[in-house]
Amino acid sequence: MNKTIPFLFLICAVLALLVGSTFGALASFQYIFPEFLKELIPFNKIRPLHVSSVIGWVVLAATGGIYYYLTETLKLSIFSKKLMVVHFTVFMLVALAIYISYFTGKMGGREYMEFLPILTLPILFGWFLFGINYFKTVVKKITNWPVYLWMWGTGIIFMMYHLSEAHFWFIPYFRENFIRDISVQWKSYGSFVGSWNMLVYGTSIFVMAKIKHDDNIGRGKKAFFFYFLGLANLMFGWAHHTYIIPTQPWIRYVAYAISMTEWVVLYSIIIDWKRSLSKQSVERNHFSYRFLLATDFWVLINLFMALLISIPYLNFFTHGTHITVAHSMGTTVGINTTILLSSLFFILNQHQSKLINKTVKSINVGYWLFNVSLFIFLTTLMLAGAKRSSWMYNEMSATPFSSFHESLFPIITTFIIAGLGILVGLLLVCLPLLKGFIVEVCPPNPPEGRA
């Protein structure tokens, strides 16, 4: 029972990732074939289907992992199993309602949360239950909290706050002033992503500490420095999304100053960890380790990019172009997804290492296909962004949008092929995971049949 709900979270997470990536691939086709699926699922429905599904992946995978680690790895007894079941049920019902909302076109929310806004209430309720269960389980049970417990707790609290803040537009005071409204909207998104990063990075530190059997990773001064820097970024670092909106300059000054320093620290932590890892524990956690190595690489690439585009002068030209998408997909796919896949392999390895060993080859192919395709994918987005910027600032008055759009076709075609590569790579990696977790939840034979 203890493991069932965490595993159900993880199964749904993997399904959300696969479904979400498939919607993404279908959506990308509409860039070159505007009539493709236009009647059935037009782009204004398929884009939110893609985005909400992959956000679902991040949230469910992090949540399932945290429940598992608390109860199975840290051996804490959960405050209430019932709350955990209700939490899972609420999230599943909401997910269903969100899909119905998109398919029927009954939307009304803002970008990234386009579903009927009323559905935010049960989502908040789910986080609230998670919060109660989390804090009641860990507070006073563990003294001298390692940093990952801090990060998970912070993530849950700020998630609730910023999810609410993303709906301040219901309050006339915000809505009537367009500049205030749109700024607060984007403030909430930046911090919302910061909140789930707390959950995900906390997970990465946890997995590193466990692979290495060294709890000091989560306790050192450096880890806490990183945590506080991340928290400061979560709180104040959002405004690089809105440099271009005519707000008061001070908001943009603060964002410029805070910038995106958090990557540096994460990077240095991972490097330290890798340096001192013994060979044995690496082999036992092969894919878990490999995905963290991929994280390493993507952190470096994204760090470089993020630092560049948070300089206002460069941001001026990259804002409103595909370079922004390269940044957001680079971090969600390159960093968040590799960390969470690492976490899932770490968990499954505790129960089904044989199954993983049997599929090493195909996972390996998937791993490389995923990473190489992602590299091409991000490169094409950067190129498309550069072209769009050049069009916006040099030729917009002379070249109509449709001709500009058509000039992107060769780049977009490469982008679509790379996207399909990511999808196939993910399938190869995820199917064994999915199978393993399903076998765990409903074993084919009575439990003694499992060697």
Place this chain on the structure above:
Amino acid sequence: MVCFIFLQSIKIIFLSKTKQNKLIIITLVTTFVMYNYFVYTQTSIEPTPKLSELAIKGQQLYQENNCTACHQIYGLGGYLGPDLTNIISNPIKGSEYVKAFLNSGVKSMPKFNFSEGEKEAFVQFLAEVDKTGYYPNYKAEMQPDGWVKLMYKTNE
């Protein structure tokens, strides 16, 4: 729920092991509260015109049909269609042009079926957005330290 968030935050602060951590957290949280207050009250350059009721209706329609999936305002949104921030004041486009597009079903744009009243609401929304500023901000000034001084519309 607000109470819960508040109580847990207090608990976290007291849980922290060292004085130093406690101090950092208290500083961060206090700054955050003050910062939020300023962001919520002092973001916009005054006077930013208040959105009219009709414009808010237009904005609502914009959300219900998820125009954001393909269009941007201030560069924020999807990239399948063009940015709409200054379409109304664009001398070769303007409100009649916008109305003509709405039910056209051109390219990937879905074939909508808006009434005349709804079209008016869209135009009103876009017209009032247009008054808040420029995008792209062609007259922005680049400064040697990497800063960009935006050109504002409201205090021209």
